[in-house]
Amino acid sequence: MRISSYPLSFVAMVFLVALPVRVKSGEVPAELRKNAECMLKVLNVTPGVSESRLGSDDSQGWNHPFLEYRATEGLRGSQLMRFDAQKSAEGRYWFLAYLSGWGNPEIHVTDLIIQNWKTQCGVSANVIFP
Numbered sequence: 001m002r003i004s005s006y007p008l009s010f011v012a013m014v015f016l017v018a019l020p021v022r023v024k025s026g027e028v029p030a031e032l033r034k035n036a037e038c039m040l041k042v043l044n045v046t047p048g049v050s051e052s053r054l055g056s057d058d059s060q061g062w063n064h065p066f067l068e069y070r071a072t073e074g075l076r077g078s079q080l081m082r083f084d085a086q087k088s089a090e091g092r093y094w095f096l097a098y099l100s101g102w103g104n105p106e107i108h109v110t111d112l113i114i115q116n117w118k119t120q121c122g123v124s125a126n127v128i129f130p
Contacts, residue, residue, distance in 0.1 A: 026062065026063050027063060028056055028063050028064060028065055029093075031093075032064070032065060032085060032093050033065060035093070035121050035123045036054055036067060036085070037054065038117075038121035038123070039083075039095070039117050039123060040052060040053075040054045040067060042113060042116045042121065043067065043069050043113065046109065046112065046113055046116065047109075048071055048072040048073075048109040049069050049070070049071055049109060050070045050078075051068070051080075052067070052068070053067070053068050053069070054066075054067055055067075055068070057084065060084075062087070064084065064085035064087070066082055066084045066085065067082070067083045067095070068080065068081065068083075069113075071107070071109040071110055071113070072109060073106060073107050073109055073110065074108060079099070079107070079110075081097050081110055081127075082097055083095040083096065083097045083125055084096060094124040094125060094126070095117075095123060095124070095125040095126075096125070096126055096127075096128065097110075097126075097127045097128070098128050098130055099127050099128070100129070100130055107127060110127060114126070114127070
């Protein structure tokens, strides 16, 4: 049984052309990486926090860290939070999370985390309720 009459090099070239092109957007800046690692340490010792993790994402056109965790937020119950690094045109960094939903925006655990990130890591973070 004959699979193909095309030369193997042609098949390999077609396969490579079909692969999605990912532009490498660079490494996470060292200072930002250090800040994010400090933020993860804060998450790991904060009561009411579980499933904390540090990752990186290049969906905004640059390689930046994010932190995710699940927080027990009173009336909201267990809430998944994700803070993505943001950068200004001047090269300053901060972290931002979006929290949607109706009702009470009470986030006492996350408020404590944001305060601790600022005092222990020197990082600014905020939550937006769109």
